[in-house]
Amino acid sequence: MLYDVIVVGSGISGLYAALYAKRAGLHVALICKSNPLRSNSAVASGGINAVLKTTADDTCDHHIQDTLEGADKLARPSAVSAMVKGAEEIIDELIAMGVAFDCRDNGEVAQRPFGGTSAKRTCYIADKTGSALTQTLFTQCRKEGVEIFPNYVMLGIATFNEKLSGITILRRKDSHVIAFACKSLVLAGGGFAGIYRGHSTNSQESSGDMLAIALRAKMRLANMEFVQFHPTTLLNSGALISEAARGEGAYIVDENGERFTDELQTRDKLSRDIVLHQLAGHTVYLDFRHLGEELINKKLPSARKHALNGAGIDILTELLPITPSAHYTMGGIWSRNDTSTDIDNLFVCGECAYSGVHGANRLGGNSLLEAAYFGRVAGIEAARAAKKGEFHPIDYALVDKESRYVEMILEGESRFNINTMRRNLGNNLYKNAGVFRNHDSLANALEYIHYLMKMSSGLCCVNKERSDNVELISIIEFRNSLTVAEAMVMSALAREESRGVHYRDDFPEKDEKNYQVDTIIRRLAGTFLRISFEGHLSSDWWHRIRQFFHTR
Known part of the structure; x- marks a missing residue:
């Protein structure tokens, strides 16, 4: 299957990206792990922040300042400013698509206060805002001709001579591994708070699949230690x-x-x-x-x-x-303000992305705004890249490798219970890497993660059926969860201070001298991970130079 643009993820960010890529006149596919209307976006209840012309006693500058203060000095000001200033246009566009925001008696959009805000700026539909937005965007995508593939699980990023060529996918109806080719790719597959099984507002599907896949592809993850507890x-x-x-x-x-x-x-x-x-x-x-x-x-x-x-x-x-x-993860796949990443023609948005707007702590009402705003940016940029790009060959050795991986899980002898291991991981993370953490608790968490990694090789399907095998998907998700959990805990160990949602008993104060920068984690040879700390501009200059000469 060949597509100009492939979008992975059916939350607000993915739907927006697919919609805008399609509006550029391109052939667009939307890949969904399960039911397209079961994303985290669909259960986001409270509202979406925006300063409107009718908003009383508020300005974009106030919204920017609230966001930067809430982020505890780790947000990227340029990204925050762009998002905030684009908010009213997003609300107007959603209304034009048919979203029925609650209104005051005079017909103006009603707004409520949210934590950390200096004004009533959160637009809402009762307490089911995310569901209403998701359904409207999904309907719009179908109406405008986006091809939607529910129950397809992304396994990996395919490259040829270090250039993006497509993705490998597990088709759930028959457990068959296939490849889709594309000129540009948008990852919008959600966050990883579901790894705190039993202590999370997220479903177990929020296992950090996109982040684990990105890490295996040698892409950078940023600020993984910042997990917000609702x-x-x-x-x-x-x-x-x-x-x-x-x-x-x-x-x-x-x-x-x-x-x-x-x-x-x-x-x-x-x-x-x-x-x-x-x-x-x-x-x-x-x-x-x-x-x-x-x-x-x-x-x-x-x-x-x-x-x-x-x-x-x-x-x-x-x-x-x-x-x-555990509710929301501020860390994710490192990206620039235009949603581009370490791989050319690969863009990220939504909770799986580190967009720079939430820093060390997200304000309520900003996540739906971030998803919509950066989803739209990703769709526009992915379409632009696809129009200039070309298809590259799929290396079917990768498809064969993924097929053998799936066969091993399906055909092997199961020695452990997947549900018990997931619950144990969640309990351990909540206890040792939760609202409060310190060196000893984090070291205990990391040791347990490594133990589970060794044990996970013994996880295979008891049910050998190939049609819609839920156990197969759970094992793949759990192994991704362990990869992401390791990156999160290692990042938390490295940041020896307290900032935002990352609170360490052994380092209760902020360290502005050493840690007012992003935590960056990379995968090197094998499974070895390297942690570094980088400022917002340190990794961006070469990309800007390349863009300058490419557009001339």
């Missing part, structure tokens, strides 16, 4: 209760009914306050009771449904027990 998730399941709840006025209280923290501070600080209160022997709750049934049913219907289904709690009359869970 402060308000159901105590027993990790199911998300959106920041929309606190934006609409829900309180965080303990068993005595006392409010002990600022509900609208940034997520890193709020999560630490909650965990410390729990360690002191308290139980922590969300209190909706004072909001009233009318407001809850109108603006927080999903929160009420999740509480009833997930905890048996009616938030109209009862307190809802909560705890922080």
